[in-house]
Amino acid sequence: MSYAERFYREFSGTRRWTSFRVKIETSDLYIRANGDYSGAASRAVGEAREALKRHIAVQESFLTSFDPVPRTESAHPIIEAMYRASEAAGVGPMAAVAGAIAEHAGRALLDHSDEVLVENGGDIWLVAREAVSLAVYAGSSRFSGPLGIRIAPERTPAGVCTSSGRVGHSFSFGRADAATIVAADAALADAVATGAANRVRDEDDLEAAAAYAMAVPGIRGILIIKGGRLIAQGEIELIKPQARV
Secondary structure (H helix, E strand, C coil): CCCCCCCCCCCCCCCCCEEEEEEECCEEEEEEECCCCHHHHHHHHHHHHHHHHHHHHHCCHHHHCCCCCCCCCCCCHHHHHHHHHHHHHCCCHHHHHHHHHHHHHHHHCCCCCCCEEEEECCEEEEECCCCEEEECCCCCCCCCCCCEEEECHHHCCEEEEEECCCCCCCCCCCCCCEEEEEECCHHHHHHHHHHHHHCCCCHHHHHHHHHHHHCCCCEEEEEEEECCEEEEEECCCEECCCCCC
C-alpha cells in the first residue's frame, strides 16, 4: 500500500458537499459528505488497516500473490470482500484493497450523511441523492479531462474504480491509459479494473479486455482508454464534466 500525492482533489466546500481528507499511514482518502465526519472515517480506515495487517501476518500470500489465494476461516468483512473480488476477477486479493477500504469507510458514514463519496487513489465508492459527475484521468490520452462519467443516484451505491498501466503507482501488467469499472461493490470494481488493465498492451486489445470485464457477475459497465481509442460498454453514461472529482 504505497502513497502518492493526489493532484486532482478539490477541498472547497459547496452547498451540497463538505470535503475532507483522512490519511492513516499510506491510506489517503478524499471524502465528500454532508458534513465533516473525519473522526468516524478515520476509525473505519484504522479498523480496516488493522484487519489487513492481522490477516497478512497469518497468510503472507494475501499480500504478495497476483492470483487468487485460498481463503482462511473467520476473516474480517473487508478481507472477505477482497477474497470475493479476487476470485471473481482472477487477480490477487490486494488488487481490491483501495476499493474495499473506500467502501468500508463510506458505509461507516451513512449513519451521519445521506450522500457520501470516498476516493482512495482513484478508486471511488459513493451513495448519492443527485447525479454525480466524475472526470476520467487517462494520462496523456486526448480523452483525459474532457471525458467523464455520470452516475445517476438510482445507480448507487456504486464503486467506480480505475486502473492504469501508465498513470499512478499501482502495479499493472498492461499499458492501458485507464480502465474504469462500475459495479455495486467497490472491491469488485477495483479488482476487475486491474484485470482489465492487465489485458491491454495496445489498442487492439480493448475488445478482449472489455469482454473479460463484462463477463464478471456484478459488473455494470466499463470504459477503457488506450491512446486514441476507447471502448465503453454496459451502464456507462459519458459526459463532458464541469470539474474533476
